Amino acid sequence: MAIKLFGRTRRLMDDIDDFLALLSESAIGFQEAVITYLDQGASERFDERLNQVGESESRADDLRRTIQRDMYAEMLMPDTRGDILKLLESLDELINKFEETLWYFSSEKPQIPEDMREDYKELLIPTTACVEALVMASRSFFRDVETVSDHLHKVHYYEKEADQVIGRLKNDVFSTDLSLAEKIHLRFFAERIVWISDSAEDVADELMIFAIKRSA
Amino acid sequence: MDIVVLIFLCSGLFLGWSLGANDAANVFGTAVGTRMIKFGTAALICAVFVALGAVLSGAGASHTLGKLGAVNALGGSFMAAFAAAFTVYVMTRLGLPVSTSQAIVGAIIGWNLFSGFPTDTAALTKIVGTWIACPLLAGVIGVVLFKVTTAVVRWGKIHIVRLDSWTRIGLILAGAFGSYALGANNIANVMGVFVASNPFTSFNVAGIFNFTGIQQLFLLGAAAIAVGIFTYSKRVMLTVGGDLLPLSPVAAWVVVVSHSIVLFLFASRGLEHTLASAGLPTIPLVPVSSSQAVIGAVIGIGLLKGGRGIKWGVLLNISSGWVTTPIVSCLMCFIGLFVLQNVFNQQVYRDASYVISTSVMERLEKDGVATDRLEKLKDQRFDKVREFRSVLADVADFTSDEEAAILDRGKIDYVIVDNSKLWRLEELVSDQQFGVLWPLVGRSYLHPWMLAEDLAEKSDAWKSRPETKANKLFNRRLEQQRHEVYDLFRRPEPRKE
Numbered sequence: 001m002a003i004k005l006f007g008r009t010r011r012l013m014d015d016i017d018d019f020l021a022l023l024s025e026s027a028i029g030f031q032e033a034v035i036t037y038l039d040q041g042a043s044e045r046f047d048e049r050l051n052q053v054g055e056s057e058s059r060a061d062d063l064r065r066t067i068q069r070d071m072y073a074e075m076l077m078p079d080t081r082g083d084i085l086k087l088l089e090s091l092d093e094l095i096n097k098f099e100e101t102l103w104y105f106s107s108e109k110p111q112i113p114e115d116m117r118e119d120y121k122e123l124l125i126p127t128t129a130c131v132e133a134l135v136m137a138s139r140s141f142f143r144d145v146e147t148v149s150d151h152l153h154k155v156h157y158y159e160k161e162a163d164q165v166i167g168r169l170k171n172d173v174f175s176t177d178l179s180l181a182e183k184i185h186l187r188f189f190a191e192r193i194v195w196i197s198d199s200a201e202d203v204a205d206e207l208m209i210f211a212i213k214r215s216a
Numbered sequence: 217m218d219i220v221v222l223i224f225l226c227s228g229l230f231l232g233w234s235l236g237a238n239d240a241a242n243v244f245g246t247a248v249g250t251r252m253i254k255f256g257t258a259a260l261i262c263a264v265f266v267a268l269g270a271v272l273s274g275a276g277a278s279h280t281l282g283k284l285g286a287v288n289a290l291g292g293s294f295m296a297a298f299a300a301a302f303t304v305y306v307m308t309r310l311g312l313p314v315s316t317s318q319a320i321v322g323a324i325i326g327w328n329l330f331s332g333f334p335t336d337t338a339a340l341t342k343i344v345g346t347w348i349a350c351p352l353l354a355g356v357i358g359v360v361l362f363k364v365t366t367a368v369v370r371w372g373k374i375h376i377v378r379l380d381s382w383t384r385i386g387l388i389l390a391g392a393f394g395s396y397a398l399g400a401n402n403i404a405n406v407m408g409v410f411v412a413s414n415p416f417t418s419f420n421v422a423g424i425f426n427f428t429g430i431q432q433l434f435l436l437g438a439a440a441i442a443v444g445i446f447t448y449s450k451r452v453m454l455t456v457g458g459d460l461l462p463l464s465p466v467a468a469w470v471v472v473v474s475h476s477i478v479l480f481l482f483a484s485r486g487l488e489h490t491l492a493s494a495g496l497p498t499i500p501l502v503p504v505s506s507s508q509a510v511i512g513a514v515i516g517i518g519l520l521k522g523g524r525g526i527k528w529g530v531l532l533n534i535s536s537g538w539v540t541t542p543i544v545s546c547l548m549c550f551i552g553l554f555v556l557q558n559v560f561n562q563q564v565y566r567d568a569s570y571v572i573s574t575s576v577m578e579r580l581e582k583d584g585v586a587t588d589r590l591e592k593l594k595d596q597r598f599d600k601v602r603e604f605r606s607v608l609a610d611v612a613d614f615t616s617d618e619e620a621a622i623l624d625r626g627k628i629d630y631v632i633v634d635n636s637k638l639w640r641l642e643e644l645v646s647d648q649q650f651g652v653l654w655p656l657v658g659r660s661y662l663h664p665w666m667l668a669e670d671l672a673e674k675s676d677a678w679k680s681r682p683e684t685k686a687n688k689l690f691n692r693r694l695e696q697q698r699h700e701v702y703d704l705f706r707r708p709e710p711r712k713e
Contacts, residue, residue, distance in 0.1 A: 013375045076380045077250050077465050084376070143373045214376070214464050 130158035227298035236444020243394035263442035269399025276501035278404035299549035315505030322542030326549030331565035332602030351512030358513030394476035
């Protein structure tokens with residue numbers, strides 16, 4: 001009985017670690033996919049990357065359901081269980097947003113002027129770094145709650161960075177001779193990318209509260 | 217058992233019920249309030265361990281209460297317990313902080329004032345000092361334990377899931393320990409006042425162990441506490457659990473453990489034995505407030521975190537409770553005793569008779585009381601404690617210790633070593649002690665200490681040892697055995713025609 005109980009706890013811990021690893025992988029996959037699109041357009045390589053992120057997303061969904069089920073069997077304190085499930089749900093939404101944004105690229109195929117591609121790549125860096133920092137903060141929440149805030153301030157830093165880049169990018173887009181429809185289309189894709197770092201910041205705020213509750 | 221006895225015990229059972237209803241939440245509030253364990257499971261663990269604590273370790277704290285004032289008639293015990301229970305009820309309804317420990321002490325002092333028996337100031341000082349020490353000690357233990365636990369958690373980088381399941385098991389274990397400590401420490405509040413007028417007699421269970429009258433009394437009290445736990449504590453637990461929720465699960469565990477350690481420290485004779493054997497100072501065995509121990513631990517942890525969010529008004533409330541509760545309870549008891557005695561014609565105390573005979577004076581001389589001041593009273597008899605004390609006060613200015621010694625030595629408490637009852641002592645005293653009782657069969661004594669002197673002359677096993685820390689336990693055990701002997705052989709004094 002005890003061995004079974006401890007075995008289940010071990011599996012639950014491993015599942016949570018795997019879930020966070022998937023989020024990290026999705027962030028890298030997303031970055032790679034967008035860079036591929038910027039360099040090669042909607043190529044076969046881009047589709048491969050998109051599929052990879054899609055797979056990660058569905059594995060993350062399955063894993064979250066397993067974790068949810070095991071959490072109830074584990075009889076954790078309801079408050080802790082509630083916080084953990086809410087956190088995993090918010091992180092899962094981030095993975096969904098990676099996939100969703102890539103689907104927009106795949107279906108709408110935006111025409112990004114060559115001189116702006118570097119700006120889009122520059123926008124990707126703080127966005128993925130923001131999610132990476134969030135993954136680190138989440139790992140700390142599970143193992144060393146006192147260090148959560150050390151990672152969370154990085155999330156806020158990268159989010160601000162992304163905001164600055166998109167501000168500049170939008171000015172550039174709207175000062176070109178492109179048609180209004182094209183300008184709006186380009187802005188939309190920049191905003192889809194920043195949407196991820198904005199969401200990561202929202203999750204970071206939630207995580208901060210969960211961490212304060214644990215360390216109080 | 218006589219139905220009247222049961223009616224008189226009811227007030228103690230009421231007090232037990234309210235203790236169970238309120239204080240079980242200090243032990244299992246977090247676990248049940250956060251729905252970590254089912255209420256039924258918590259209540260069962262709590263009831264079983266409260267009963268174990270009460271029966272196995274309850275005697276220590278009630279001994280101290282007995283020293284404060286030995287309520288010697290069932291009517292008096294009834295009113296003392298009732299006054300305490302009523303005070304707890306009224307003050308709880310008014311939203312004022314209250315603890316059964318403080319209420320019962322006030323009630324006992326009320327009985328002392330009414331009956332004229334003196335209040336042992338040393339015991340009172342010890343008790344009040346302990347009340348103040350209890351939350352402070354819980355705070356210190358809470359801080360140390362919290363520091364150590366959080367350091368271990370950080371050092372081991374324990375996963376939140378694992379930490380939670382360990383905390384959960386820890387809370388159940390701490391709850392069981394806390395229940396045991398609660399039973400051991402607080403049964404004295406519930407049944408302590410009935411000890412001197414205990415209606416139960418000892419019996420032997422299948423030749424294995426001796427189930428003393430006091431243990432039976434405490435088991436009954438524990439049953440009342442259990443009823444309180446099962447019938448009423450759930451809603452209190454849910455409230456307390458909700459209140460404590462801002463604490464992290466680990467901090468909640470620390471609070472329960474600190475509370476339990478403090479209650480255990482103030483109740484454990486085993487620990488006292490260990491400390492005394494090692495020549496260390498012992499901790500007084502006194503009933504303390506379970507709620508105040510919890511508040512002490514919570515505030516300790518709060519201070520460690522910089523003191524933000526601590527409601528300092530709560531501290532003021534606790535301190536005011538130390539004063540108001542005993543006073544209210546004392547007044548209620550005094551008035552209640554008056555009504556019970558004069559309106560319902562019930563005996564609320566057994567008055568005592570005193571005589572200052574030559575042998576009493578010799579004995580007092582040995583105790584270090586200068587008896588020349590008592591010459592005027594020589595061979596006079598007093599049938600009322602109040603009258604005797606006022607005469608003593610007129611004769612000379614005795615210190616409270618001297619007065620206590622005179623009352624103790626001069627009290628007429630007729631005992632006769634009765635052949636037909638002697639066998640009952642077989643289980644309670646050693647073979648050596650039992651052997652010297654035989655030659656005394658048929659002898660009678662006006663004062664119990666005379667019997668003790670006779671026994672000490674015949675065997676070292678009945679002789680008190682010099683008052684050192686190491687001898688403290690031997691002497692106390694001997695004192696207990698002497699009281700068992702007195703209780704067994706006590707008879708009404710034969711009146712001279």
